[in-house]
Amino acid sequence: GNSKNTRKVEEFKAKDNFKIDYINIDRIKRNEKNFYEIVDIESLAEDIKLNGLNHNLVVRKLDNDMYELISGERRYTALNKLINEGNKEFNLVPCKVIESNDIDSEIILIQANAQSRELTEVEKLTQVERLKELYKIKKKNGEKVPGKIRDIIANDLKLSPTQVGRYERINNKLIPELKAVIEQDKLTIAKASEFSSLSEENQRVILSIIDDKTNMSKQEAVDLKNKLKKIEEEKELELKKAYEEKELELKRLEEEKKNQVLKLKSENENLKKKLDNNIEEERKEIEGQIKIEFEEKLKNEKVILEEELKSKYDKKIEDITN
Template identity: 60%
Template structure:
């Protein structure tokens, strides 16, 4: 037999302010009942509770009449949505279908409630009027949490949600906390085991804090028909939790190691970029220097060439009068050596070979020798003129 239920006038009038929860509604209470045609009353689509033991209720109402009114709210077009009294409504429908028309007009208390508040009242009424399964309790805690959070988002001052749900459902705040943990974290397979009665709420809340991997280990244990009491469940949870913490520690260290490798990799890439830039800068400087040397060498080559022309002229002049001038053997050897070196330099120039510092020094030396020979030639020329 279902438990007696009812809703207090103060709670119904002030549900949005989260005042007192449902209390006994009796005929002597000071509110007006309306008799509404049952065909104008529609079921509440948000009612997730199971409807059971209807046949017993049908028999009771047929013999003793309806002892408690329904609670509804107007939804327009002369229609009403059922808030409290789903089992009675179902039993009355069945009686009417059997020809008992006297039950068509149903005594109802009509409340003006918005969607959120009407659903909260629905859960409050069922929480105190039914023998609830663990599945029902889980659903009502989850749904009330969602509803009150929606009210908070709308700017309503709610207070501590866990305490409000505790008052709405008759559960202790600790129990509400357990159901909340289970709703958030327990894997569906273990929830199914819980709903089947093979797992207690206390144990389920212990296991819900574990990782999905370890919850599956618990599931395997339960599937093997291993009985676990609360102390054993707590001990098992602590052992698995320790393993999880050790695993998380290892993962954290690995992540730190990978982050360090990443930092070193980035640093190495930065160093390589800097080296590449410096190498590019050095290559640019070297290329520019090589161009300068090539230009300078080209100019020197032209000067040497011009000097050779002039030297040849002077030598030809000297050769015209060999009877008056005999170049000494040393001068001839030097002239021959210089010509040879000049030939080498000319060869380098012809091949566009980049001239290094050593070659530049050699060129300068040749220039000096050429200057010396020019002086010697001038000296001999002047001697010839004076002779």
């Protein structure tokens, strides 16, 4: 079902007979939470100058006789431009004043922008990330959030839950350098989503390929991801197997050592009955020492194995990417 905030936006749209207040633009402050690009202000200002303002702004009242902008950042910027150029008739701005707390007004701001403008890939990612944070805060505050957060976000942004999942995966898993490539418009969301399932190491391989090859097709991206994923899985499997074998071998050696200690203990028991307590402490100490040695060996063996496999698989990756 619709989230409460979507209903709010729809109520604002539906109530066209709803009271409009004319507020001096100096009493309206920008919304610092607005992360959307403000573009094409010149042409919008020109249009407002010729035809007037077609849509009112949406604001909320703050404590200090000021208002905060919730919807209409471009119109607000264009109006300020006109006023600064001497068109004082635009000083009074038609506004719908709504009552809303910080969290809800930010959600409404995102919903309004998501539905009314062409978004950049970065804006799409940011709005999903921010809505997720906002709904989590609402839940933490004990407010009722009906249904799954992913479904609510999908409804807010008019996307499918699968698309929202794709954005979440990119936000959570993609390395910052590849996110920067999205910002430069060299990587689409669809491709970024494919690459976000790879390890950090292989995402860096992708990064070097993108630097060399700007126009990779979606199919090429999928193929490349699958090849790297296969290598990742092979490497993981081989490492796991080698590690298990090494662990078994070291456990066997540890068992042998323990048996030797116990044998020594029983041989010496008759001679050292009076020193029983000391022997017990000694046994614990020896066992502790053996355990430390075992863990140390295991760690070293793991490092050696990982290095051996890394060079082997780096060679495979090199063969693919060359």
